Amino acid sequence: MKGIEVKQVVKQFNKETILDGIGFTLEPNKIYGLLGRNGAGKSTLLNILVDRIQADSGVIRIDGEVLRDNDQVLSKMFLMSEVNLYPQGEKVKQIFKWTERLYGNFNMQQARYLAHQFDLDLEAVFSKLSTGYRTIMKLIIALSVPVEYVFLDEPVLGLDANHRDIFYKELIASYNQSPRTFVISTHLIEEAANLIEHVMVLEEGRLIIDDDTEKVLANAYMISGPEQEVDEYSEGLNIIGSDHLARIKANYVYGELHERPIPDLINIDKMDLQTLFINLTKAGERNE
Amino acid sequence: MKGIEVKQVVKQFNKETILDGIGFTLEPNKIYGLLGRNGAGKSTLLNILVDRIQADSGVIRIDGEVLRDNDQVLSKMFLMSEVNLYPQGEKVKQIFKWTERLYGNFNMQQARYLAHQFDLDLEAVFSKLSTGYRTIMKLIIALSVPVEYVFLDEPVLGLDANHRDIFYKELIASYNQSPRTFVISTHLIEEAANLIEHVMVLEEGRLIIDDDTEKVLANAYMISGPEQEVDEYSEGLNIIGSDHLARIKANYVYGELHERPIPDLINIDKMDLQTLFINLTKAGERNE
Known part of the structure; x- marks a missing residue:
């Protein structure tokens, strides 16, 4: 082999x-x-x-x-x-x-x-x-x-x-x-x-x-919009991190999305590999 | 002052x-x-x-x-x-x-x-x-x-x-x-x-x-498409570099574009700061 x-x-x-x-x-x-x-x-x-x-x-x-x-x-x-x-x-x-x-x-x-x-x-x-x-x-x-x-x-x-x-x-x-x-x-x-x-x-x-990189990235999403809507839609998803900019919230999700339609105020974008990595490993470094 | x-x-x-x-x-x-x-x-x-x-x-x-x-x-x-x-x-x-x-x-x-x-x-x-x-x-x-x-x-x-x-x-x-x-x-x-x-x-x-970064980036373009069309359109522009991918060519341009309409086969995209930098400084490093 x-x-x-x-x-x-x-x-x-x-x-x-x-x-x-x-x-x-x-x-x-x-x-x-x-x-x-x-x-x-x-x-x-x-x-x-x-x-x-x-x-x-x-x-x-x-x-x-x-x-x-x-x-x-x-x-x-x-x-x-x-x-x-x-x-x-x-x-x-x-x-x-x-x-x-x-x-x-x-x-x-x-x-x-x-x-x-x-x-x-x-x-x-x-x-x-x-x-x-x-x-x-x-x-x-x-x-x-x-x-x-x-x-x-x-x-x-x-x-x-x-x-x-x-x-x-x-x-x-x-x-x-x-x-x-x-x-x-x-x-x-x-x-x-x-x-x-x-x-x-x-x-x-x-x-x-x-x-495979392709599979990993296919499951990596950024869900953004008004805080309340973003949190409502994200419920039950695998949220690995979030960011705020003024009144806009972004939740980073690694995993499958809901099958139901995406609400009007919500944007769903692909997450890049570095952002995925940062959110997955936030608590990780050993303070040597 | x-x-x-x-x-x-x-x-x-x-x-x-x-x-x-x-x-x-x-x-x-x-x-x-x-x-x-x-x-x-x-x-x-x-x-x-x-x-x-x-x-x-x-x-x-x-x-x-x-x-x-x-x-x-x-x-x-x-x-x-x-x-x-x-x-x-x-x-x-x-x-x-x-x-x-x-x-x-x-x-x-x-x-x-x-x-x-x-x-x-x-x-x-x-x-x-x-x-x-x-x-x-x-x-x-x-x-x-x-x-x-x-x-x-x-x-x-x-x-x-x-x-x-x-x-x-x-x-x-x-x-x-x-x-x-x-x-x-x-x-x-x-x-x-x-x-x-x-x-x-x-x-x-x-x-x-x-x-200012904004002004610099406003003048940084990537012109891509079939080689002949790209070269024809780019004539007279300030070309700072180029790339090839199969039969597609990209010319990097820093400066103003032509005022005439953009031909059908040509794409014009903004260049990011790092790509601009790389093309502007290609011959630059001192081999110490």
Whole structure:
């Protein structure tokens, strides 16, 4: 069976439960969004998936094989994260070659093309790059390594709007050219919403959403109008939050609406993914 | 005269021109967006405005008085930036008190209210806070100091979507309650677009836009349709970029449209601020 199977994964740090018996499946050639508040456990989960951190219990299978200490399986996966694992004194092009040796393969043509798109100098020394360009170099490597599973932890943190735009476009182009599985963890939810085929929302160590983006958004509504009418119509619906603007109220609803006709004074709009996320996870961040 | 006047400010670092004779006016009680690529000089400019960095030449007047080494003028301004100037071992509430002593005043009620909204523990020690909560503490101070000019350099970097949402709402609430001047430098342009009354775009050390947001957006269009028709209609317009999707082309135009009727196959939509920015500054980042 191709894909990644995660079953009952538990992880504690200092007696605090970070992942609380989490389970899901990642299918081949799909783009996943892993969303969650700061401190929700996203990075821990990604590190467990590539065996950099060991879970306390649970099972992870990659293409049917158990993950733990399995070099053959690990070579199918790549995690791009904030941690800098690269030799500080080396030039960008040397780091590309070093990655090629490590993985036995590397799409050097793709890497050179992306460096050109992002305007990254291949002769620049890693330690002399700006924070933004260090991230860009890591993104280029993540898009050019010959792996089936690519995990991106906050791939666009600190990038300016132009570089984020290039990244989103090149990710899609690279995926179309050679489909593989991506898991993208990001706080810039609305920008990534168009890329993500499947949404996972992690909240206090559990997955509270694990579904196709389209299905999730099909159930996400904003009901607005005069307060009394909005509250009357919303009764019995799954209200996850609300906002006020002068005498207008908006209720955010996640779930099915009534079958009865919509009253005249009420507007029903679709909710975007970021607004849905904010309302679903309002009480969530751990005050570390 | 109230407000900030900047005239012909030049700043070089290592023979590279960061600010190239820049000039503008900040009016009292207005919210400004200072936009620019990574490396465009935004942080340098903000540091010059609060006298932490000295310009090579040029004049800056705050409420009519020259800035340089003028304590009375400096006490009217606050810069929130990535730099941590706070004593690492102190508790949050002690840092609030310390700020109060420094400024002779501090809206402690506002600070406590905001700490509650963001779920920041006043008893927590600064050095033990997560990166996100360090930023939040600094934001709270920036919204609670008794100054007329508040400069925010990347205020939401690293914050999750919920905390960014709280910040935008509380900034507006605080501004409505006590109007003052804000200058917000951010890469999350679309999220901030609703807050910003006036847009400044810095590009290679010069201001290429310095105008009310409404006016700027009134001149920003996306013209889409079949390639030939789009190119024909766009001739003579100020095209700042274009995109292709299959056989559909979109031209981004900044400026006035033709007075003649719009052809049938052509769609004209408004461009959002982030798309405008991306297209205006495409060649801009310095590869540091």
